[in-house]
């Protein structure tokens with residue numbers, strides 16, 4: 001499942017392929033953008049913010065690159081992915097899943113099944129609601145702590161997923177973070193060591209930002225990478241209690257969460 005680390009790694013790959021390059025061909029396969037053509041324009045930058053991805057494209061007139069500059073804003077949601085190929089290489093996903101194709105002289109970036117795909121002339125405004133990005137170089141830890149502590153009645157499991165409080169954690173990480181803190185996800189923020197939880201979140205995502213397979217245990221074997229997520233009924237790696245799966249049931253948060261009733265209180 002794409003989370004902040006996946007998006008960070010995706011941005012790195014897209015930056016290598018596109019940044020500073022001229023687009024020779026573009027195709028947007030969503031009705032709203034069907035007539036959009038960015039060919040001839042230069043890609044200025046590729047950035048990630050939490051689970052959002054921005055590809056900044058200069059305006060058509062190179063002498064005035066800010067005029068008409070746009071950002072391609074995408075979000076992977078559950079099934080989305082960006083792939084980078086040498087031009088002419090066969091795609092690894094079916095063509096009907098492609099939502100956008102961006103080609104340079106030597107590379108082709110294809111966005112498949114993107115949850116969000118839009119053009120924005122003011123991406124800062126579009127993403128202004130997001131809390132501090134856990135993978136930003138100038139990560140604002142104190143602001144993330146402050147925002148979470150402003151919601152003392154929220155279950156910590158819900159707060160960690162709230163991108164307005166801090167950006168980058170998805171469903172896998174929130175289960176793993178609560179486990180590693182020994183905290184049931186239902187525990188109220190007021191009863192949680194928020195700074196320690198935030199620091200752990202940053203550490204985990206940062207350590208995984210350029211790994212091909214996410215691990216929270218430090219193990220790289222496929223069956224050993226996670227403590228609790230996806231392990232319902234299997235034994236806890238620490239205390240041998242069967243892992244349970246549940247839902248927090250708070251408003252707007254009906255996604256499953258995994259926990260160890262032995263290790264987490």
Ligand SMILES: [Zn+2]
Nearest residue numbers: 236239260263
């Ligand atoms: Zn346990």
